[in-house]
Amino acid sequence: xxxxxxxxxxxxxxxxxxxxxxxxxxxxxxxxxxxxxxxxxxxxxxxxxxxxxxxxxxxxxxxxxxxxxxxxxxxxxxxxxxxxxxxxxxxxxxxxxxxxxxxxxxxxxxxxxxxxxxxxxxxxxxxxxxxxxxxxxxxxxxxxxxxxxxxxxxxxxxxxxxxxxxxxxxxxxxxxxxxxxxxxxxxxxxxxxxxxxxxxxxxxxxx
Numbered sequence: 001x002x003x004x005x006x007x008x009x010x011x012x013x014x015x016x017x018x019x020x021x022x023x024x025x026x027x028x029x030x031x032x033x034x035x036x037x038x039x040x041x042x043x044x045x046x047x048x049x050x051x052x053x054x055x056x057x058x059x060x061x062x063x064x065x066x067x068x069x070x071x072x073x074x075x076x077x078x079x080x081x082x083x084x085x086x087x088x089x090x091x092x093x094x095x096x097x098x099x100x101x102x103x104x105x106x107x108x109x110x111x112x113x114x115x116x117x118x119x120x121x122x123x124x125x126x127x128x129x130x131x132x133x134x135x136x137x138x139x140x141x142x143x144x145x146x147x148x149x150x151x152x153x154x155x156x157x158x159x160x161x162x163x164x165x166x167x168x169x170x171x172x173x174x175x176x177x178x179x180x181x182x183x184x185x186x187x188x189x190x191x192x193x194x195x196x197x198x199x200x201x202x203x204x205x206x207x
Contacts, residue, residue: 002038003035003038003043003062004035004036004037004038004040005036006062007021007032007035007036007051007062008036010051010055010057011032011036014055017029018032018033018036019032024050024054025047025050025051025054026047026050027047042129042131043062048062082111082112082113083109083110083111083112084109084110084112085107085108085109085110086107086108086110086116086117086118086119086139087104087106087107087118087119088104088105088106088107088108088118088119088120088121088137089104089105089118089119089120090105090120090121091120091121091122091123092120092121092122092123092138092153092160092161092162093122093123093124093126093159093160093161093162094122094123094124094125094126094127094128094132094133094134094161094162094176095123095124095125095126095161095176095181105121108137108204110139110202110204111202114139114201114202115139115141115201116139116140116141116201116202117140117141117142117198118140118142118198119137119138119139119140120137120138120140120153120160120162121135121136121137122134122135122136122137122138122162122203123135125178126163126176126177126178126181127151127162127163127176127177127178128177128178129177129178129179130151130164130177131205132151132162132177132203132205133205136203136204136205137203137204137205138153138162138200138202138203139200139201139202139203139204140153140197140198140199140200140201141198141199141201142197142198143196143198143199144195144196145196146165146167146196146199148165148166148167148168149164149165149166150164150165150199150200151163151164151165151199151200152164152165152196152197152198152199152200153196153197153198153200154174154194154195154196154197155194155195155196155197156174156184156193156194157193160197161174161184162200163175163176163183163184164176164177165196170187170188171185171186171187171188171191172185172186172191172194173185173186174186174194
């Protein structure tokens with residue numbers, strides 16, 4: 001069952017029309033129609049919270065998980081079961097690169113079914129279309145190679161950033177998930193400036 005079908009099931013179980021549900025969460029009927037038809041990939045966070053509160057379900061049920069990620073957890077809304085502590089190594093930027101000082105800041109609770117060697121606190125808004133926002137904690141599996149199109153923590157010279165990585169024979173593109181930011185493009189010899197720290201396997205966020 002996809003998210004659209006799930007919303008429709010919840011709505012019909014309450015005997016609500018699409019217009020009724022729209023009024024409850026503060027959107028037009030057309031928006032609800034798009035959700036249920038699967039034409040909207042990512043719901044807004046405030047919408048998720050309103051839906052979850054009204055139907056009394058876990059907010060994570062309304063998250064369309066990107067294949068890049070194994071989990072999306074919502075800290076402070078539902079407890080995370082079966083977690084383990086993983087070291088947080090600092091702040092990584094979701095905008096312009098920022099110096100990543102690899103000194104231990106503390107520990108984060110991470111679901112034990114997630115591949116994670118360390119966590120980083122995100123700063124900036126360049127990854128918001130991947131639902132990663134300023135202040136979110138991203139889980140990183142340490143590895144020096146990722147598949148093209150995956151989201152990764154990347155070092156550019158001595159600075160780190162979180163971006164979607166596209167790898168070609170003659171260039172590497174670090175692509176933001178926010179249209180107001182331009183991609184970083186590294187051609188031929190410039191590719192040597194790039195070092196992949198690890199693959200993002202999930203993240204924890206607050207509504």
